[in-house]
Amino acid sequence: MKDLLRLRTLISTEVESLLNKQIKMESYNSAAYLAMASWCDRNGYDYSAGHFYKQAEDERAHMLRFFKYVCDMGGTAISPSLDNIPQEFNSFREVFEMALELEVKTTQSINVLADKCFKEKDHVTIEFLNWFHKEQREEEYVARRCLELFDVIGEEGTGRWEIDKAVAQVTYDSEG
Ligand SMILES: [Fe+2]
Ligand SMILES: [Fe+2]
Secondary structure, three states: OOOOOOOOOOOOHHHHHHHHHHHHHHHHHHHHHHHHHHHHHHOOOHHHHHHHHHHHHHHHHHHHHHHHHHHHOOOOOOOOOOOOOOOOOOOHHHHHHHHHHHHHHHHHHHHHHHHHHHHHOOHHHHHHHHHHHHHHHHHHHHHHHHHHHHHHOOOOOOHHHHHHHHHOOOOOOOOO
């Protein structure tokens, strides 16, 4: 009976805690992408800087989407504190490797959250998460295609200059 009388929130304490973990991760992603934008900017990769500035904004929007959901469901959304944002990278390629790594980790983390919701039969949150599953399809696709440019175009000569320009052309069409 105690469980049925959960007056304050729709979500369980465990789901709330995983959602807050995801808020922190999206926030970290936003900050990490901003650092990548800065690195690309100061190393002459203008198109990639633009790409990462946009990614940083997208990640902040993801964070807010989770944040608002927790609040709307009667939970306590926690504004995250962040540290250990990498500011330096050894190479242009390493920036894109890290971007893909972030996206893979994010997909996995959202899957863990969804698994927990399935166990709890929290279909409301499962439905909420569907948008993110689709978003991750795009996020991983774009990160992977960008990284592939390093092999497809090659870094020799004016390669990195070409790669930088090609990054701006990478898009994902989920219907095509
Ligand atoms: Fe995200
Ligand atoms: Fe992302």
